Amino acid sequence: MDTKMILEELNKRSFSPELKKVFLTFSSNADRIEFVKDHYGFTNFIYLPELSKDHTDSDEYFLSLECTEKEEEETAVLYFEIKDIESNLDLFFQESSERLYIHIDFNESKMMQEEVFRAYNDLIKEPSKSLDQALSSYRSFPDWYPNQTSRSVLEREDLIEQMDLLDQRMHEKFIPTILPLIESSVAKGDHEQFKVLTRRLINFHNTQ
Secondary structure (H helix, E strand, C coil): CCHHHHHHHHCCCCCCHHHHHHHHHHHHCHHHEEEECCCCCCCCEEEEECCCCCCCCCCCCEEEEECCCCCCCCCEEEECCHHHHHHHHHHHHHHCCCCEEEEEECHHHCCCHHHHHHHHHHHHHCCCCCHHHHHHCCCCCCCCCCCCCHHHHHHHCCCHHHHHHHHHHHHHHHHHHHHHHHHHHHHHCCHHHHHHHHHHHHCHHHHC
8 A cells, every 4th residue: 555545544543633744745745654563773763642542651642753963872863842842853754865664553453551561571572582573462453554563664665683682781781670660560550650650661763
């Protein structure tokens, strides 16, 4: 299915009304966007969740773009306010030739709290498994949505070493630190803390 047809299908779905201009920008730059099932390892991407309730992931969308300030330690800048997203998307398409990767989080692909925890437990049990592989076994997507993960894109672009490095960092540093905190929040019945920690796990790579 081509990009414009995918956008037509997305118009039938329920997203924040604030994103109307963002989707129009996508239509105007259809040759510069690519839909993926996750954003792990990307710098230039936008995360757009379908409106839903009672899932670990919130309905919070955000845009990530490569940091142009060379003196900054971070590789990407995150934008959460809709006005910032709209203006920086326009600049991105006007001033660069890079592609923007779009991660749509559908209702059927969102993960319940228990599934998030099991996915990251899988990473502990199988160190050879990558993050996207662990998450994919618990997620589903519409038949018309491209069967494309960040790993397949990076392999195509010969950038797979970038993802492998992120996987290594996660296994060695981040997961051993945060999983005990998640287990503690479950034991205490602290649902809010659990949500915060599991979202931090999913979005870990954004700060790398």
